[in-house]
Amino acid sequence: MELKKKNYEYIIIGSGFGGAMAAYTLAQAGKEVLIIDRGKWVVRDDSCWDEVRLHVKNPMYRGETPLYVDQKRGQIEEMWTDDTVGGMSTLYGAVSFRLREQDFLGAPVPGAAVRDEHSAWPYKYEELAPYYDKAEKLLGIAGIAGADITEPPRKTDYLHAPEKKLSTPSAKIWQASEKLGLHPFYLPMAINFSGKYGKEKCISCSTCDHYLCKIEAKNDLSVMILSELKKKGATVIDNTRALRINVNGSKAESVDIIDQDSCQSVTVKGKKIIVAGGALHSPYLLLCSGLGGDDSLIGRYLYRHANGSVIGLFPYKTNPEKKLQKQAGIADYYYGAVFPSKEQPIGVWGMIQDVSSIGKEVVKQNTPAGLKSIAGFLTDYFINLQCMAEDIPQYNNRVFINNAKRDKFGMPGLMVYHRYLDRDLKARKALYKKARRIILKAGGLPVFSMAFNTYSHAMGTCKMGVDKNNSVVDPECKVWGMDNLYVMDASVMPSGGSVNPSLTIAALSLKASAQLV
Ligand SMILES: Cc1cc2nc3c(=O)[nH]c(=O)nc-3n(C[C@H](O)[C@H](O)[C@H](O)COP(=O)(O)OP(=O)(O)OC[C@H]3O[C@@H](n4cnc5c(N)ncnc54)[C@H](O)[C@@H]3O)c2cc1C
């Protein structure tokens, strides 16, 4: 553990979108910052594009302790996260959307074309817009303003243009969508398509989403923010976990941290402490620190999008050049159907996106014995469309701790309980139906649809709001009742619309940290 001292002005726990952007603002303002992450700095070598080394045999960045997820019928399944400096950004798909203006008014109400004010944001899109501008600039987002028909207003165009040449599968989807009268657009991406920032230009490979970028052309947080902060003097310690925040009355005084290899532990004092461990780990840390009580909302209102994909089988290899297959977005169904029916819910549905096929070896690993070879073989013949529907935040969906399960550091088990509402499943199903039409038009056969059961888009759990009885943090991300404790990450989002969340997390953290300064 490279800790120079035991007393810092600001301690930030977690270096994902929330933590890194808060650190950026504070460091720019000349503040002294300590950033702690339990993940390691990623290694930029051949392993970055090797799915077996990354995900199959002894996954390289797998965290030390599992999540215990309550699946249907009360079965507890262990799930693992990949921990890196930069949070999930290093492995993410780089799609970087703004929430739509209406999303700030709250999640849809089942059966009605209105929004639920309980999950409304405490501010409107216009207030976050300048921070979206800033986040896009810091992350070097490439896109085309005005092409997405649901895009909220913006003052300027994107700084960079996307890669205009579509890969073969993306071109198929694009053409089929246009034939159906839809409006495909280039997904806004945190990818360096033009060789800026003194880095190599993206080579448009097929191993991007769920992989690391060997040449640092994916503008993840370790590339764009954290390495620079380190050079400028911020202290970033990796492979170190915050176990507990020591609280005295309304003051958070210090953090107990532990080196995950040596198990050496230290207590570090901070004048202000920012928790940015993500929507599963931030509430977990607060609960482990004794915050929360019977009527506390810490951990409540967990949501994650109703995500899934439709898989189309084609009579030829769909991506023979092995190029990036995440280029086209289709927002025509974002606000749902003009004439809702029993099967087509009223109100918001969500977004359809081009998405890369899952790697052969990962597919084989998750396929029953006997079918592994055929499943692996068929991946070359697939084109997938991701369907992302809103997941309405519900009180009963939550993260909580179980003292009967202890990990190697003696910490309680992190338990996850989540069920979807019927409306959200119907919205996803309605999107599946539209995605099938596109695949058929492109000349493929939609063979199956697959729900994503991961928590990669976890949000909620430390809800932000104006009423302390209905939220965990105030609009400036300070924990209600505490003088110097903040949460800045996906957990504070009161509702999450139906677009990928990273840019919104970055923007809200830039806003809250600017207010803090
Ligand atoms: C494979 C994949 C693809 C994705 N693709 C996209 C995409 O294309 N577009 C998009 O918008 N979103 C995408 N996402 C989701 C996006 O990455 C997350 O929403 C976002 O990273 C969440 O940011 P965060 O700051 O809330 O948390 P995180 O990114 O999870 O960061 C939290 C950090 O805190 C650290 N931490 C947690 N607890 C502790 C502790 N106790 N002590 C020390 N450190 C701690 C973790 O190690 C982690 O580094 C994807 C996610 C995955 C997994």
Ligand code: SF4
């Ligand atoms: S597609 Fe571009 S950014 Fe993504 S991993 Fe490949 S080279 Fe890197």
